[in-house]
Amino acid sequence: MAVHTRILSVLEAFSNERPNLTLSQISRLTGLPKGTAHRIVSQLVNWGALERDERRHYVIGLKMFEIGTLAPRAYRHRARILPFLEEAAATTGADVMLAVLDRDEAVLVEHVAGRRAVTLAAGLGERLPLHASGVGHVMMAFGPSELLNLVCSRPLTAFTAQTITESSALRSAVARVRETGFALLPNAMIPGTVSVAAPIFAERGAFAGAILFVSPVVRTSVTMFGKTVRQTAHRISAALGNAEREDVRPMRTVVR
Numbered sequence: 250m251a252v253h254t255r256i257l258s259v260l261e262a263f264s265n266e267r268p269n270l271t272l273s274q275i276s277r278l279t280g281l282p283k284g285t286a287h288r289i290v291s292q293l294v295n296w297g298a299l300e301r302d303e304r305r306h307y308v309i310g311l312k313m314f315e316i317g318t319l320a321p322r323a324y325r326h327r328a329r330i331l332p333f334l335e336e337a338a339a340t341t342g343a344d345v346m347l348a349v350l351d352r353d354e355a356v357l358v359e360h361v362a363g364r365r366a367v368t369l370a371a372g373l374g375e376r377l378p379l380h381a382s383g384v385g386h387v388m389m390a391f392g393p394s395e396l397l398n399l400v401c402s403r404p405l406t407a408f409t410a411q412t413i414t415e416s417s418a419l420r421s422a423v424a425r426v427r428e429t430g431f432a433l434l435p436n437a438m439i440p441g442t443v444s445v446a447a448p449i450f451a452e453r454g455a456f457a458g459a460i461l462f463v464s465p466v467v468r469t470s471v472t473m474f475g476k477t478v479r480q481t482a483h484r485i486s487a488a489l490g491n492a493e494r495e496d497v498r499p500m501r502t503v504v505r
Contacts, residue, residue: 255281259289260298260313265375269306327359329488334361334460337481341474343464344369345481347449348377348384350392350458353399355384358458365464370408370438377438380405380419381412383446384459386432389423391448392456397423411436431475431482435466442466445474447482451489460485 262270262278270278276286290307293299297312330347338345338361347359355377371377379385379400389397401416413419426432435443443466451457460482462474 255279255285255289256293259286259293260309263309265372269302269304269308271306275307330359330485331361333481333485333488334359337361337460337462337477338363341462341464341477342468343367343445343462343474346373346384346461346463348388348446348459348461350388350396350456351376353379353396355379355382355388355459357461363464365468367442367463367465368439369463370442378406380414381408381434381437382461383432383434383437383444384461386423386426386434387446387448387459388456389419390426390432391450408438409436409440412438429475431479433471433475443469443474445469445471445478447478449482449489450486457486457489 258279258281259275262275267274267278272283272287272290275281275290276283279286281289290299294301294307294310297310299307300310302308334345334347337343341363342365343363344365344367345361345363346357348355348357350356357371357373357375357377360373370382377385379389379396385400389400397420401419405414405416405419406412407414413422422432431445431447433443433445437444442463445462445464446459448459449457460478462478464474
């Protein structure tokens with residue numbers, strides 16, 4: 250196994266379910282001999298990618314956080330987008346999130362907490378399956394053309410009794426999203442919650458991601474949430490389009 254592959258395997262051993270690990274756990278999860286794991290972990294600690302917590306377990310270091318904030322799809326236009334998310338959270342009371350597509354999963358890259366107590370299926374930096382999430386339905390409706398076929402070609406995991414697990418039903422649901430401009434999924438991943446999502450576009454109509462509202466089902470006005478999520482997505486899309494034009498605006502040359 251190449252050195253860089255071993256290093257990546259150590260970093261990949263950490264997850265939201267395993268935020269802190271002992272050396273023995275890292276060795277077991279990666280399949281690396283303990284001596285090899287110790288050498289790689291020591292190098293990562295010296296560089297700042299890993300740190301030791303109060304129990305002397307290894308955790309992801311601040312260096313990784315600093316590098317992560319440079320991911321352009323997550324934070325390139327954060328200052329432009331965040332005010333719209335905050336306004337939507339204040340208006341609806343819902344948790345408001347922003348998600349981008351990574352291969353065949355949705356990654357949550359921004360989160361503004363609402364005032365309604367709600368259980369979330371995923372938090373900041375975590376992933377959502379496309380077939381069972383509002384942002385996923387939006388991504389299949391407005392994202393890459395092959396995405397829906399890819400998702401439908403595999404088994405669809407049931408998270409609740411209302412999760413869509415048949416490809417024909419999923420295709421019908423995605424078609425409705427294309428018609429209405431937003432996705433509405435009650436009880437699809439967490440019972441008692443509803444997710445409402447809409448697409449965000451950048452310059453020249455390129456699909457950029459999705460905005461997501463999550464709220465308790467019993468406190469959600471479908472009409473109001475559907476209208477607000479589309480309005481917010483439209484305003485963010487306009488801001489992104491303006492930002493792209495500013496980024497590529499050429500310098501003017503004065504001809505005399």
